[in-house]
Amino acid sequence: MSLVLDSHTVFASLDHRTGPWLEEEEARAIAHVYRIRSRFNAVVPSIARLPPEVLLEIFSWVHLAEDSHMDTRWIAVSQVCQRWRNIAVSKPSLWSRLAPWSGEFLSLCAARSGNHPLTFQWENDDAKYKMLLAYSSRCSSINVTLGEPGVMEQFTSDFCNAAQPWSQLESMTIELDEEKSEIDSPSFPKFLCTPDMLPSFPRLQFLSLTNVFPSLWTTISVHGKSLRTLRLFNGSVNVERAPLTSFWDMLSSLPMLEELFMAYVPTAYLLPEGVTAYTEPERTVNLSRLRILRVDMPCSSDMAYLLSPLQFPDTAVLHIERWDRETEDSVLAVFPRDLLRLSSYLNSIETVQLARTTDELGIDSVALVAYRSNVPCSRIFAHCPSDSDSAMIPMVLRNSLLQLTHVFQALTALELCLHSFNVRGITSSEWVEIFRTLSSCLKMLTFIGSDLNDQARTARDIEDLRFFLRFFTEHATSGLLEVSGMEDSSEPLRDTILPHLVRLDLVNLEQSVQATLREDVLKYLSSRKAASLPSTCEMYFESERWDVESESGTHATPSTPPLISEFPDPVSV
Template sequence: MITRMISTHSQELEDLYDAKINAHFADIRLLREQRNADCSKTRNLPPEILSTIFGILHSEITQYSYQEWIVVTHVCSTWRNIALDDPSLWSDITVVPTNWIPEAFARSKAAPLTLGQGGFYDRGKTLDFIYKHVAEHPERIKRLYIHGEEDFINTLTKPAPFLEHVDISPDMEFPPDFLGGVAPRLKSVSCQSLPLEATWLANLTRLECFQVHLGAVYMSNLISLELGYDWVALDAAGGVIHCVDIDLLLSALQNMPLLQQLCLTLPRNMSNAPSNRSAPIHHHHLRDITVHLRKPKSAVIFNHLRVDSIERLEITCPIDFKDTAMIEPVCRFFNMCYHGSNLSYYLLQDGRDLEMHQFVGSIHTPVLLFKCLRPTDLVSVVNLLPRCVPRILAMHRKLPPKFPLADCDTIEELQLQIISEYSTSAFFEFLEAPSIPYPSLRQLHLEGVSFVPKAKRIPSLKRWISKRKSGTKIELLVLKECGLSDKDIASLRKVVTVVG
């Protein structure tokens, strides 16, 4: 009896102390939460600002990992509550892992949805529920990506007042009663083919398509047009126009007066017949043009096109590019329509792509891009572009056997990013050449250059720097990831200022 009483008393004391300990833990947790809330540097930020920041993080992170975005909600209770109270942060169902879909859908509340299927997750009961819900409430759809679910798109027969973008797979067609013909905010469509007439296309401004009615009424409102590889033109009856001539394409472009951005792959079967137009088409708003040339004569389209001011021009040449004659119309067009300051940044990637950039403050933006050019073509291309005065020559990754523009006397800065011993050897062979190229060179940037064996390569670089005339002496040598010792750098500093 006494033993039982002692045991009972001991258990009561243990429970009492455990209760007091747990109470202290609760107080400590509460104090920590209050400290985090009162002392945080973000405590004075309104919830709207934090929600905006979370939205930026969501858009940047979720394309790589949805779990990384969720970590934001674990920082503190304030952040978690703000995130949970913003339905828009949970409304993109395309990036949500399968096991998270029900919770994300619940947190989205009544916010317009970005909904997609195909490549993101497997279809199951959860998606069937969401599809059924959206079919009954199409006002929930903001952006729609559907690949391989034709049965679902056929259920969308009610008006979608907030739908902005539709992207469907090439093997799918829009049903005749799609959205009940009502989608007043629909601006962007990516698809295989569109009907010639459809009231839900009345406000279309952006189109990516492969089978297109060039004479459709809605084409006149387009701001951006992308005609993909092997696109075909359709006649009024939906039949394929087997040979698109230059005048047909130009007439279609003329009927798009609001066009600002054009991405065009010229058809393989494009007619070689010359244009009968007496004057070029003048597009007052067109600023951004990408054209994939597939036949030598297809560049003549630029003889019939004018814009007020080109801001970006990208040209892809055939792999079997022979000479610059086929791109002379492109260069003439650029010289006539580019009104910015002289291009100051010249970039060669992998030894075959020519990119010219313009500096705006500390940021450089691509202005002119020629792709699939051999290194030997580059000088000829630059000579066709009197507006181009290269000041910076940056070569990334692979170096061509012969340095491009070696005789250019305007380059002031040479940047080399090297990833192979072959490219490193090509650079040091370039240093040992009898002539001294780039007479205006003042800065040399080297990244990933191996100086092994150092006994030959460091002296070679020092000689090349020292040979230059005093008026154009290299003022700065920037080294990054070159593996040089302090002794090596000290040796180079005898002839040039070294950073790195």
């Protein structure tokens, strides 16, 4: 731009002339140039001055957000100006996701991707997809979606006849539409293995299969050296079910496995209908590197049978969902009867939160989150009928509470979400049984309120808390009459509930609840003293120490904050 020339260059030819007028003219010209430059920059959008790193991030997100792998809108975004075009062309990864565009455009993308690994998007068996096979040796990831009858066999043929080997392939996702596809499991091994049963993909680390499975699970075993993630989802009822022994053999051959997702896999119906008892397996399948285990199945007994030989590290994270809505079984019924193989994992869990949840689809569940060192390590969901008046949910909650100490033998803390319970749906005698099973271990108990600006909900929280406080008071002193003619004993009475409780937390409650419950809390604490319980129970309200005996109800900051967590929603596979 001629008006924005450097003034030093303009006056360079006059450097043989001297005088103050020259310095004044030069200063005036420089000021004029700065005014023009600032006026010009004022009308240039700020986005035009974004650094290349930010622009590349924007281009990448636009690329990932496209509705179809055939979309090229991200290219239009990157072509706003020459600077943007140059930045986009300089980033090989932007051009590495290939789809069956025209031959010229496909060649252009392959060239601009440089040596960057390629990702293939393959849909059905249209002849145009065969153009991708020319770049098979550079492919590191392939996503295949097949939805027409008979396409699996044709895809297998095309895939195996690629001109170059799939030597760089690290990730494979194959999905068949269960409503349209003919699931042809015998064709499955043809592209996973060579004729001499050597791995076709020696670097494969991620394998996801939906509605297509091998006739023998050992087909996957040949990739055991490097496979780290295995995802299996079955949406069809017609697929032939492979023997469970073969499935366990396959897991045993995957020493590097870190993530295992199973949803309605072909081992879903393991036991005959109506049969819940099974023989514990003698073998142990040690998944020593497992980080995440996700299992979705209809029946608790089938899941328990599937998990019965498994052993995994204490650091693993479990996510289990049971979809049989017609059972009152405990949430924890998904674990095998013999907990010896899982004892190290289960006995590291110290805190459990139990609640009723409703996800975005309106599905009701009884949900349990287990914590190790204040970090969630297990999420277990038992889906129930979506009926607020259903008697099944209280029964699932009751049975789950009764089983806690059997499964988690190191349990010391329990969190109960009040809005999850129809407290009166569980009888007083059942609550006695529940808290007696917890009395030997429980040291911290938390009641979580509704946290809603709803007077009716607050009144319900107060009613439920009063029930528990009076219930605890009654059973702290109920045995005193039995020993009225005897000397006082320092031992807790045999009918006393929660003798080892040292901390009771009330959280997510309106401030008015504190004053309303003060008298009931005082009676409970007095009953504990009268029963000569060995430990002193401290009260906390909204994460602060509650000095109940002080009329002002003053608070002091606790030395260790209570463990209160927002309950997670179920996640999809």
